Amino acid sequence: MNKKIILLLLLVLFLGIVIIISLFCGVDNSDPSQAAVIIWQLRLPRVLLALLVGAGLASAGAVFQALLRNSLAEPYTLGVSSGAALGASLGMLFRLSSIYTTVFAFIGSLLTIFLVYTIAARKRFSNSSLILGGVTLGFLFSSIVLLIIAMVRQEGISNAVIWLMGDLSSASPQAIFLTAVFVSGGILAFFLLGRDVDLICLGEEKAMHIGLDVETIKKILFFIASLVTAACVSASGIIGFVGLIIPHIGRFMFGPKHRVLFIAVSLLGAGFLILCDTIARTVALPLELPVGVITGIFGGIFFLGLLIKAKKW
Amino acid sequence: MKKVIFFLIILLCANTAHAEYSRIVSLAPSITSELYDLGVEDKLIGVTSHCKAPGKDVVGTLLDINLEKIISLKPDLILATNEWNSDNSISKLKQLGLNVIVFGRQDNFQKVCEDFVKLGEIIGKKPAAEKMAQDIVKQANDILSKSKNTVTKKVLWQVNAKPLITIGKSALASDLLRFAGYGNLFLDINRPYSRVSYEEAVKRDPDVIILAGMGNVMQEEKEYWFKFKNVTAVKQNRIFILDPYKSCQPTPVKFLQALKEIVGLINYE
Numbered sequence: 001m002n003k004k005i006i007l008l009l010l011l012v013l014f015l016g017i018v019i020i021i022s023l024f025c026g027v028d029n030s031d032p033s034q035a036a037v038i039i040w041q042l043r044l045p046r047v048l049l050a051l052l053v054g055a056g057l058a059s060a061g062a063v064f065q066a067l068l069r070n071s072l073a074e075p076y077t078l079g080v081s082s083g084a085a086l087g088a089s090l091g092m093l094f095r096l097s098s099i100y101t102t103v104f105a106f107i108g109s110l111l112t113i114f115l116v117y118t119i120a121a122r123k124r125f126s127n128s129s130l131i132l133g134g135v136t137l138g139f140l141f142s143s144i145v146l147l148i149i150a151m152v153r154q155e156g157i158s159n160a161v162i163w164l165m166g167d168l169s170s171a172s173p174q175a176i177f178l179t180a181v182f183v184s185g186g187i188l189a190f191f192l193l194g195r196d197v198d199l200i201c202l203g204e205e206k207a208m209h210i211g212l213d214v215e216t217i218k219k220i221l222f223f224i225a226s227l228v229t230a231a232c233v234s235a236s237g238i239i240g241f242v243g244l245i246i247p248h249i250g251r252f253m254f255g256p257k258h259r260v261l262f263i264a265v266s267l268l269g270a271g272f273l274i275l276c277d278t279i280a281r282t283v284a285l286p287l288e289l290p291v292g293v294i295t296g297i298f299g300g301i302f303f304l305g306l307l308i309k310a311k312k313w
Numbered sequence: 314m315k316k317v318i319f320f321l322i323i324l325l326c327a328n329t330a331h332a333e334y335s336r337i338v339s340l341a342p343s344i345t346s347e348l349y350d351l352g353v354e355d356k357l358i359g360v361t362s363h364c365k366a367p368g369k370d371v372v373g374t375l376l377d378i379n380l381e382k383i384i385s386l387k388p389d390l391i392l393a394t395n396e397w398n399s400d401n402s403i404s405k406l407k408q409l410g411l412n413v414i415v416f417g418r419q420d421n422f423q424k425v426c427e428d429f430v431k432l433g434e435i436i437g438k439k440p441a442a443e444k445m446a447q448d449i450v451k452q453a454n455d456i457l458s459k460s461k462n463t464v465t466k467k468v469l470w471q472v473n474a475k476p477l478i479t480i481g482k483s484a485l486a487s488d489l490l491r492f493a494g495y496g497n498l499f500l501d502i503n504r505p506y507s508r509v510s511y512e513e514a515v516k517r518d519p520d521v522i523i524l525a526g527m528g529n530v531m532q533e534e535k536e537y538w539f540k541f542k543n544v545t546a547v548k549q550n551r552i553f554i555l556d557p558y559k560s561c562q563p564t565p566v567k568f569l570q571a572l573k574e575i576v577g578l579i580n581y582e
Contacts, residue, residue: 034515034543041540042512097533098475150377162476169511170475281510286499288476288510 004260007253011267015051018271022047022278049171049179049235050277050291051270054242056183056232058269059190059262060225061243062250066197066258067218068127075229075243078134078222082141083112084233088163089145093152101163102175102234109230112137113223125218165290166237168277175235182231187266189224193217194259201256241295242269245303252310272299333437334390338372338383339364341394343563344416347429348392350445350566351438359386365558378402384409392416392432419563420483420505422492426450429565449565453492456572460494466579469498469519469546472526472557474534476508485563486525493575495521520545521579522552525560553578 023043027035057075064073075081087108091101116133123129149161171179190197196217199207204214229243250265276294283289338359339345345364348357359372359382370386373379375397383391383406391411393403396418406413414435419425426446433442468490470480480486481502490497498519499509522538524531531554541547555578560571 028516031543034518037541037543038512038515042510042515097529150374162473162478167476169477281512286502286507286509286513288508288513290476290508 004254008260008264008267011264011271015267015271015274018274018278019047019051022050022274025278026282045171045173045176046168046277046281047274049168049176050274052176052179052183053168053232053236053239054246054269054271054273055187055266056179056228056269057239057243058246058250058265058272059187060228060232062247062258062261062265063190063197063221063225064243065247066201067221068131069201070127070131071248072244073131075225075232076138076238076240077131078116078226079112079136079138079141080109080134080226080229081233081238082138082145083108083110084230085145085164085238086141087111088234088237089148092163093148098170099172099174102172102178105234106230108141109226109233112141113226113230117219117223125215125222130222163237166239166292168236168239168273168291169281169288171235179231179235182228186224186228187262190221190262191259193221194257194262197221197258198256201258239273239292239295241292241299242273245299246272249303249306252306334435336386336388336390337436338386338388338391339366340372340378340392340398341375341396341416343419343567344392344394344432346562346567347432347564348436350564351433351436351442353436353438356436359383359388378406380405380409383411388412390414390435392435394418418505419485421485421488422450422453422565422568425485425563425568426565446565449569453569453572456576457492457494460492460576465494465496466520467498467517468495468521468523468579469514469517470523470525471531471534472506474524474526474530474537477511477514478506478508479514481505481507485568486560489560489568489571489575492572493579495575495579515541515544518543518545520549520551522546523555523575524553525555525557551579 023039027038029035060075061073064075064077065071068077084105085108087104087106088101090108091104096104115137116130119133120126120129196212199210199212200214200217207214246269247265250261250268254260254264273291273295276298277291279298280289280291280294283294333356335356337348337353337357339348339357340361342361342364345357345360345366348354349366354366357366357369360366360369361373361375362371363375370382372382372386376399378398380402389412391406391413393413394416395403403413403415416428416432419428426449429446430439430442433439470486470490472478472480479499480497481504482497482500483503484505487497487500498514498517499507524534535552535554538544538547538552546552555574559567559574
């Protein structure tokens with residue numbers, strides 16, 4: 001147990017260092033007022049959003065992987081991201097301002113959650129009904145997004161494609177605040193239900209015999225994890241890899257106890273995404289790369305190394 | 314008699330070889346617009362959905378061309394651009410034995426004018442095209458020679474907000490700025506368009522910001538920029554929104570129009 005606490009403290013330290021590097025590295029101090037603008041108005045919102053989205057996606061990913069007992073599950077498995085993309089492109093279609101694009105994206109993902117739930121509820125929330133329903137709805141909505149992009153000759157609609165690539169640089173304070181509410185609330189709920197998740201992972205029937213209302217707990221967890229994902233996607237677009245791989249790294253470091261795991265993956269995901277965003281912003285100056293490129297390449301190589309070396313898996 | 318008929322046939326063939334085309338399909342808005350400038354719109358039968366050509370048959374979007382539709386129109390000339398049209402559709406059209414002429418990417422004003430004259434030559438309007446191009450080049454050079462006296466101001470030319478996408482050296486708009494007497498803030502990026510960070514843009518301190526994009530998003534972007542009081546363009550209130558349809562079309566006429574608009578817009582004394 002002590003070892004895990006030390007590891008957790010190390011993660012907190014890692015997160016702190018990453019935040020400081022991301023905020024202050026490479027600022028030209030010859031013009032203090034310009035430096036202040038860059039740090040507090042441009043970098044701070046970015047770092048905050050990366051922290052929230054990283055933590056949110058990683059913890060939601062851990063929830064999905066645990067409940068679906070599928071190591072390929074991720075926050076986007078239930079189609080939430082495609083619903084958000086559909087909402088966002090509709091918002092762009094009607095030329096709404098960017099805050100409404102966020103709101104539309106959120107409504108789109110809520111609609112997806114609702115549909116997946118309606119389908120799965122008929123099958124007593126079986127894992128395959130959730131996955132199949134989510135994946136199919138995801139395809140359906142992605143196709144509608146492509147249909148909109150193909151049919152509409154309007155200039156601004158190509159923004160939808162850029163939006164889909166994910167972007168942390170442009171969050172409004174309102175979007176950051178909303179994401180903060182959903183992500184922190186979500187992680188707290190995951191933590192509180194962590195022991196129940198442990199039991200469900202031992203086997204749903206066993207858990208039921210102990211007296212756990214498995215179906216209700218699953219419903220609640222899926223719903224909260226989907227809400228967290230929806231908030232993240234609406235604020236930043238689709239950022240791959242974090243929700244899929246960080247939970248695996250977390251389990252590798254901390255084992256299968258979910259209370260610790262949820263905290264650990266939140267810290268890991270936050271630090272990882274801030275780091276990736278800093279790299280995306282600086283590695284090819286004066287160009288800026290989409291953050292998804294960095295999460296995929298750097299994270300992918302790192303995880304492949306871990307996979308080859310580790311005795312687990 | 315036979316000789317006469319033979320002679321006539323030769324004459325006819327020779328004539329058609331050089332003859333003006335009468336069923337033209339244009340696969341780029343700029344080419345469509347140039348055909349109108351040259352007054353041959355009555356020969357134009359097919360355009361893309363991005364072209365402004367009322368009453369013409371639409372043969373697809375800039376990126377996705379409907380091959381069957383093109384074939385059904387029986388064109389004798391197809392004008393394409395390898396900047397937008399897909400290589401696959403172009404080579405397919407060629408395979409089908411259609412007469413396709415492909416124009417390259419136009420990264421500066423000179424190339425735009427050369428291509429315009431080339432287009433004029435193809436459709437049998439070479440003298441008219443040459444005269445128009447010469448006239449426009451002269452007007453543009455007049456503006457350039459006047460603008461050379463002023464100190465170079467750096468312009469951030471933004472084509473997309475959030476993420477910030479700007480023009481590099483090989484965008485036509487970069488040449489437009491040069492003619493207007495301004496410098497492109499990201500001239501060191503040797504490609505047409507590129508995503509850059511707001512941080513880098515703020516560091517480089519533009520004197521002018523031009524937002525070339527759709528209205529309400531760019532209006533929001535303008536307000537966003539006002540948060541950065543240190544930036545010279547914000548201090549001097551030199552942030553302008555420009556209609557992309559007016560500013561981004563690579564034709565001599567549109568280039569001159571955009572040039573005049575920008576010079577009038579920024580108007581440093």
